Amino acid sequence: EVQLVESGGGLVKPGGSLRLSCAASGFTFSSYSMNWVRQAPGKGLEWVSSISSSSSYIYYADSVKGRFTISRDNAKNSLYLQMNSLRAEDTAVYYCARDAGVGATPYWYFDLWGRGTLVTVSS
Amino acid sequence: QSALTQPASVSGSPGQSITISCTGTSSDVGGYNYVSWYQQHPGKAPKLMIYEVSNRPSGVPDRFSGSKSGNTASLTISGLQAEDEADYYCSSYTSSSTNVVFGGGTKLTVL
Numbered sequence: 001e002v003q004l005v006e007s008g009g010g011l012v013k014p015g016g017s018l019r020l021s022c023a024a025s026g027f028t029f030s031s032y033s034m035n036w037v038r039q040a041p042g043k044g045l046e047w048v049s050s051i052s053s054s055s056s057y058i059y060y061a062d063s064v065k066g067r068f069t070i071s072r073d074n075a076k077n078s079l080y081l082q083m084n085s086l087r088a089e090d091t092a093v094y095y096c097a098r099d100a101g102v103g104a105t106p107y108w109y110f111d112l113w114g115r116g117t118l119v120t121v122s123s
Numbered sequence: 124q125s126a127l128t129q130p131a132s133v134s135g136s137p138g139q140s141i142t143i144s145c146t147g148t149s150s151d152v153g154g155y156n157y158v159s160w161y162q163q164h165p166g167k168a169p170k171l172m173i174y175e176v177s178n179r180p181s182g183v184p185d186r187f188s189g190s191k192s193g194n195t196a197s198l199t200i201s202g203l204q205a206e207d208e209a210d211y212y213c214s215s216y217t218s219s220s221t222n223v224v225f226g227g228g229t230k231l232t233v234l
Contacts, residue, residue: 045161045169045212047223059222095168108216108223109159111180113168
């Protein structure tokens, strides 16, 4: 089955760190750019970060630049998001999402999503 | 404040048609044909419904269609069905450092 499964969310204090993981299965993970998209409670979607298929290109939203680090391990079919210096406004469900384009060039729309993992930043 | 502007809510009766607008700028919607639309039911992950302005992924009913004029994209759902009730988000590639922008979302109510 083609799917993405996120893990690693939880409750963390402001200033703390958390590492999210996304396990991919059912498709050739190494062929696709991957993304993290988040959704604060009751709010809309916000793109967070993107990484190309071979990790050559990495992009971040201004809101997380310098605090979050995206990475991937194609041998393990896994995507990661290291989140440091967390703030209350980072509280959200974090989705792992596959870019629809195959190869190095992203299409910037997402055809496969995981179910998300909730990150709560609170003291 | 979201980069793309959508109406907060729309409604329609079963069998009717509705259109959701998505307004951006020449740096995003108006400048590229990378507009996409997502459907999200409560507590569920978003689902891609339209990509590259007007294309439907396999499995999406042809009741869903997309278009664009200038800086405004539109999603039209014809023959409304109860299961269409959901939140809808537009998205676009942008030439800004953000790369991808979303609309604030539109809640569709099927009366």
